[in-house]
Structures are given as C-alpha cells and as structure tokens.
Amino acid sequence: xxxxxxxxxxxxxxxxxxxxxxxxxxxxxxxxxxxxxxxxxxxxxxxxxxxxxxxxxxxxxxxxxxxxxxxxxxxxxxxxxxxxxxxxxxxxxxxxxxxxxxxxxxxxxxxxxxxxxxxxxxxxxxxxxxxxxxxxxxxxxxxxxxxxxxxxxxxxxxxxxxxxxxxxxxxxxxxxxxxxxxxxxxxxxxxxxxxxxx
Amino acid sequence: xxxxxxxxxxxxxxxxxxxxxxxxxxxxxxxxxxxxxxxxxxxxxxxxxxxxxxxxxxxxxxxxxxxxxxxxxxxxxxxxxxxxxxxxxxxxxxxxxxxxxxxxxxxxxxxxxxxxxxxxxxxxxxxxxxxxxxxxxxxxxxxxxxxxxxxxxxxxxxxxxxxxxxxxxxxxxxxxxxxxxxxxxxxxxxxxxxxxxx
DNA sequence: GTCTATAAAGTGATAGAC
DNA sequence: GTCTATCACTTTATAGAC
Numbered sequence: 001x002x003x004x005x006x007x008x009x010x011x012x013x014x015x016x017x018x019x020x021x022x023x024x025x026x027x028x029x030x031x032x033x034x035x036x037x038x039x040x041x042x043x044x045x046x047x048x049x050x051x052x053x054x055x056x057x058x059x060x061x062x063x064x065x066x067x068x069x070x071x072x073x074x075x076x077x078x079x080x081x082x083x084x085x086x087x088x089x090x091x092x093x094x095x096x097x098x099x100x101x102x103x104x105x106x107x108x109x110x111x112x113x114x115x116x117x118x119x120x121x122x123x124x125x126x127x128x129x130x131x132x133x134x135x136x137x138x139x140x141x142x143x144x145x146x147x148x149x150x151x152x153x154x155x156x157x158x159x160x161x162x163x164x165x166x167x168x169x170x171x172x173x174x175x176x177x178x179x180x181x182x183x184x185x186x187x188x189x190x191x192x193x194x195x196x197x198x
Numbered sequence: 199x200x201x202x203x204x205x206x207x208x209x210x211x212x213x214x215x216x217x218x219x220x221x222x223x224x225x226x227x228x229x230x231x232x233x234x235x236x237x238x239x240x241x242x243x244x245x246x247x248x249x250x251x252x253x254x255x256x257x258x259x260x261x262x263x264x265x266x267x268x269x270x271x272x273x274x275x276x277x278x279x280x281x282x283x284x285x286x287x288x289x290x291x292x293x294x295x296x297x298x299x300x301x302x303x304x305x306x307x308x309x310x311x312x313x314x315x316x317x318x319x320x321x322x323x324x325x326x327x328x329x330x331x332x333x334x335x336x337x338x339x340x341x342x343x344x345x346x347x348x349x350x351x352x353x354x355x356x357x358x359x360x361x362x363x364x365x366x367x368x369x370x371x372x373x374x375x376x377x378x379x380x381x382x383x384x385x386x387x388x389x390x391x392x393x394x395x396x
Numbered sequence: 397g398t399c400t401a402t403a404a405a406g407t408g409a410t411a412g413a414c
Numbered sequence: 415g416t417c418t419a420t421c422a423c424t425t426t427a428t429a430g431a432c
Contacts, residue, residue, distance in 0.1 A: 001242060001415090001416065001417085002416095003415055003416070004415075004416095005415090006415070007363070009415080009416095024313075025313035025315065027225070027310070027311075028313070030360070030406085030407070030408085031407085031408060031409085032406095032407080032408090040416085040417095041411090041417055041418080042408090042409090042417095042418095043410080043411095043415095043416070043417065043418085044415080044416065044417085045408095045409095046408080046409060047412075047416080048415070051408080051409085052407095052408065052409090055331060070264070086209070104309065104312065104313075107305070108309050108313075110310055110367075110371065111223075111302065111305055111306050111309065112225070114370065114371065115222075115223035115225065115226070115300065115306075116235045117300075124372055125373055127368060127371045127372060128369075131428065139286065151384055152380075154380075155374065155380045155381050155384050156378060156384075157386060158365070158368065158377055158378070158381040159361070159381045159385055159388075161364075161368070162361065162364030162365045162367070162368045163357070163361050163364055164364070165364040165366025165368065166359075166360030166361055166363040166365070166367070167356070167360045167364070169240075169308075169360070169363060169364070169367070170325060170356065170359070171365065172312065173308065173312065173321045173324075174322055174325060175327045179353070179356055181353060182350075182352075182353045182356070183353050183356040183357045183360065184359060186349055186353050186354075187357055190357075190388050190389075190392065191388075195256050196389065199397090199398065199399085200398095201397055201398070202397075202398095204397070205397090207397080207398095221428060227424065228424080228426085229425080229426065229427085230424090230426090232423080237400055238398085238429095239398065239400080240399095240400095240427090241397095241398070241399065241400085241426095241427090241428080241429095242397080242398065242399085242428080243426095244428075245397070245398080249426080249427085250425095250426065250427090
C-alpha cells in the first residue's frame with residue numbers, strides 16, 4: 001500500500017469499517033476485516049487507532065453525522081403543522097429505507113456503547129444529536145405553520161424522536177414499508193393536531 | 199455437579215444465561231460464562247444445546263415470555279380510553295424500569311438475530327408477540343371504554359408498540375424516567391383521543 | 397450425565413525489519 | 415508509514431475417561 005498521511009489513512013479505515021459494519025454487522029467488524037476492506041495491513045489499523053474501541057466510536061460518529069445531516073424542511077410556508085410534519089418525516093424515511101445496514105449499525109453501536117466501560121457517553125451523545133434534530137424540526141414546523149405547540153417541547157421532542165426510532169427498528173425487523181409509512185403519517189397527523197393559535 | 203435430567207439442566211443453563219446476559223450483555227454471554235454462572239462444566243452446555251446460537255434463542259424466548267406475560271388491564275370499566283391506556287402503559291413501564299438489563303438483552307438479541315443466518319425468524323417472532331400484545335391491549339381498551347378506534351387497528355397497533363419500543367430504548371440510554379413517563383402519558387392521551395362513539 | 401483436557405479457529409494488539 | 419510475523423489470549427466445540 002502506498003505511503004499515505006496517517007490522517008488520510010485513518011479516514012479510509014473509518015470508511016472501510018462503516019462498509020463492513022453496515023454489510024456484516026458490528027460483531028463481524030474485526031480489525032482484520034476492516035484492514036482487508038481498506039486494502040491495508042492489520043498493523044495499520046493499530047497504527048491509526050489506539051484500539052478497536054476508538055475505531056468503532058469513529059464509525060458511529062461518522063454515520064450519525066451523515067444520517068442526521070440533511071433533514072429537509074418540507075414544503076413552503078403556510079401549510080399546516082401536520083402537512084409539514086408529514087413532509088419532513090417522509091423525507092427522513094427515504095433516507096432510512098435507502099441504507100438499512102447503516103441504520104442497523106446505529107442500534108448495534110448504541111448497545112455496544114451502553115455495555116462498554118468508558119463508552120456510555122457515546123450513546124448519550126448519539127441520542128442527544130437525535131433529540132436536538134427533532135427539537136429543531138418541531139420549532140421549525142411551528143414557525144412555518146404559524147402555530148405554537150400545546151405541550152412542552154421536551155415532551156413532544158421525546159415523543160417524536162422515540163416514535164421515529166421505534167418505527168425504524170420495527171421496520172428493520174419485518175421490512176413492512178407500507179405499514180410503517182401508514183403509522184408514520186398517522187403519527188404526523190396526530191402530533192400536528194397538538195397545536196394552537198399563538 | 200450432581201447428576202440431573204438433561205431437561206432440568208437445560209432450564210438451569212437458560213436461567214444462568216439470562217442472568218449473565220442481563221448483567222454483562224449478550225456479547226459477554228460466552229458458553230464459559232454461562233457454565234460458570236450455572237455452576238456447571240463447559241461441556242454440559244454443549245451437551246444440552248446443539249450450539250450457542252440455540253442457547254441464545256432460548257434466552258430470548260424465555261425473556262419475552264416473562265416480560266409480556268402480564269400486561270395488566272388497568273382500572274375498572276367505564277373509564278375513558280386515555281385513562282385506560284395510561285393505566286396499562288404505566289403498569290408496563292414499571293416492569294421496564296425494574297429490570298433494565300433484561301430490556302437491553304431483548305434489543306441486543308433482536309440485532310443478533312437479524313445478523314445471524316437462520317435466526318431472522320426469531321426477531322420477527324419477537325416483534326410478532328409484541329404486536330399481538332399491543333393489539334390485544336387496544337381491543338381491550340376500546341371494549342372497556344365503550345368506544346371504537348377511529349383508525350385501522352394495524353396502524354394504531356404499530357404506533358403504540360413502536361412508540362413503547364422507542365421510549366424504552368431512549369430511557370435505556372439516558373435513564374430519564376420523568377421525561378419518559380411524561381412522553382408516555384402524553385402519548386396515551388393522544389392515542390386515547392383517536393376514538394369515536396360506536 | 398458429568399467431567400477434564402484439548403482441538404481448531406478466531407481475536408486484539410505488538411515487535412521489529414524496511 | 416508500512417509491512418510480515420507472532421504473541422497472548424479467548425472463543426466454540428469435541429473426545430474420551432468416569
């Protein structure tokens with residue numbers, strides 16, 4: 001393998017690890033498998049990372065940053081809260097169905113982090129990002145629809161985010177897209193009704 | 199170890215495996231750890247089970263049967279749908295908070311099953327049980343409240359079950375009981391409003 | 397049915413030449 | 415920075431005596 005800056009090689013290894021994890025699962029993401037996927041030697045993994053744990057941490061950060069990057073804002077202003085929520089959730093759902101493997105990895109790494117000493121904070125960071133994005137979406141919807149939420153934002157944020165999380169997990173198990181989208185839309189309408197004129 | 203019927207020893211090993219998995223995680227549930235927990239030899243595990251995979255399958259079946267056994271029906275007839283849902287969900291939540299480790303195991307084994315050839319059906323069975331219990335709860339609530347649901351039962355079932363699943367997972371990450379219960383109650387009220395006179 | 401001992405195949409991590 | 419070779423350890427599973 002050509003001589004490359006450690007920083008560059010590090011990125012290559014993270015991307016390789018993401019591919020392996022998405023395709024074969026976190027349990028099968030061994031340092032050897034990652035090295036092979038990146039076309040590098042086993043030693044290069046330990047040269048670029050202090051430990052496998054650090055590599056997996058970077059994998060989660062990479063996936064979360066990618067998946068939560070662009071939650072679209074939906075249709076034009078003036079629409080109702082429910083319609084705006086439907087549009088936003090629909091866009092999010094397309095991302096989910098496009099790469100099921102990556103979605104599975106996010107859950108696998110959550111549980112890995114929760115069980116690994118010194119990595120409990122990673123799972124909390126992950127869900128913190130989720131909640132932040134959801135809260136942002138709720139504020140945006142309210143502003144665009146010209147309404148205010150009838151319940152405390154933290155409660156609504158948690159309902160929204162955990163509902164999505166549960167729907168995704170449920171879909172990963174049975175891949176019933178029709179039912180999942182039906183529940184997603186029903187939830188959007190239900191949540192959208194929890195508004196009042198300011 | 200005393201001479202015991204294989205069937206009895208099998209149950210002892212499953213119970214030991216449940217304890218190890220709940221305490222240390224599925225990844226740490228090795229055949230050695232289970233044997234030690236049960237006070238048996240390593241060979242006894244392979245005598246009672248064809249493979250570690252079969253043991254873990256039994257662990258999931260055992261936990262699911264235990265956890266979904268008694269979803270209480272809530273207060274007396276005549277109450278509103280929302281109140282009945284709150285009562286039922288509140289009782290379920292107490293079970294959740296009582297044994298976080300076991301809850302974590304249910305998720306870990308879902309993902310283990312989804313990634314293990316020949317075990318995909320186990321995850322679908324698990325969630326099938328969840329959905330069945332949720333549907334039953336919804337039918338029961340409607341009957342007791344003297345109302346009918348305004349949306350198709352499969353959609354409501356999926357909303358209810360996946361909402362719970364997501365709330366539990368979220369709670370496992372940050373252990374914020376107050377917020378989780380707040381979202382749970384808000385969801386019960388929201389769902390309870392989706393009814394009409396028959 | 398139970399055990400000790402061991403096979404056979406992994407694993408993360410490191411030494412040291414280049 | 416990169417590699418091969420290897421260490422030290424763990425894993426599932428099995429053989430065979432009792």
